Amino acid sequence: MSVALLRFLLALAGACSAGSDAPRGVALGFVFDPKATCEPPCEHAGVCIRKNTCFCSRGYEGETCQFANCYPKCKNGGDCLRPGKCRCPPGFGGKYCHKVTCDGGCWNGGECTAVNGVAKCICPSSWSGSKCQEASCPQGCRNGGICVAPGICSCPEGWLGGACHTAVCTKPCLNGGKCISPEKCRCRPPYSGPRCEERKKSH
Numbered sequence: 001m002s003v004a005l006l007r008f009l010l011a012l013a014g015a016c017s018a019g020s021d022a023p024r025g026v027a028l029g030f031v032f033d034p035k036a037t038c039e040p041p042c043e044h045a046g047v048c049i050r051k052n053t054c055f056c057s058r059g060y061e062g063e064t065c066q067f068a069n070c071y072p073k074c075k076n077g078g079d080c081l082r083p084g085k086c087r088c089p090p091g092f093g094g095k096y097c098h099k100v101t102c103d104g105g106c107w108n109g110g111e112c113t114a115v116n117g118v119a120k121c122i123c124p125s126s127w128s129g130s131k132c133q134e135a136s137c138p139q140g141c142r143n144g145g146i147c148v149a150p151g152i153c154s155c156p157e158g159w160l161g162g163a164c165h166t167a168v169c170t171k172p173c174l175n176g177g178k179c180i181s182p183e184k185c186r187c188r189p190p191y192s193g194p195r196c197e198e199r200k201k202s203h
Contacts, residue, residue, distance in 0.1 A: 042065050068080045139163045169195075177191060
C-alpha cells in the first residue's frame with residue numbers, strides 16, 4: 001500500500017469520524033482510482049482520487065485543497081492562514097480574531113471596543129484622544145498653558161490660576177494698579193511707572 005493511499009485512508013477515517021465542526025469528508029462508496037492524476041496537483045497532502053478530483057486532508061478545502069480551514073471560522077474579517085491559525089486585521093486579536101485590541105492600549109480608564117468594525121478607545125468624559133491620552137480642561141488653559149490632567153493646567157512662567165489667567169508681578173503694583181501680564185502693571189490715574197509708583201503732577 002502506498003504512503004499516499006495510507007494517508008488518504010487515515011484522513012478519510014478522521015474526516016468521517018469527526019464532529020459537525022470539521023470539514024465534510026467524501027461519502028462512502030465513492031470511486032477511488034489509484035492511477036488517477038490531478039492537474040493542477042492536490043496541495044497540502046491532498047490525495048488525487050479520480051481524474052482532477054482531490055480528497056483534502058483535514059483542515060483544507062477547495063478543488064486542489066488550496067484553502068485552509070479554521071474551525072471555528074476567523075471572526076472580524078480575519079484570514080485563515082493554516083488550520084487553526086488566523087491572521088487578524090488591525091484592531092483584533094486572539095486565536096480566532098475574536099478579541100478587540102487597540103494598538104498601544106487605552107489609557108486613563110479608556111475602554112477598547114469595536115465601533116463599526118474598527119477598534120477604538122472609548123474615553124471617560126475627562127479624557128480624549130485616540131488612546132485617551134489627552135486631558136480635558138473645560139475651563140480652558142490660557143496664555144500658553146497646557147492641560148495636563150482633568151481640570152488642571154500647567155502654566156508658563158509668569159501666569160497662575162486654574163486657567164493660567166492670573167498674571168504674576170514679582171514686585172506688587174502700587175496705588176491700586178493691577179498686574180495684567182507678567183511683570184506689567186496697569187495703573188489707575190493719576191499714577192504711572194512700571195509699578196504705578198509715580199504720581200503725575202497736575203498743572
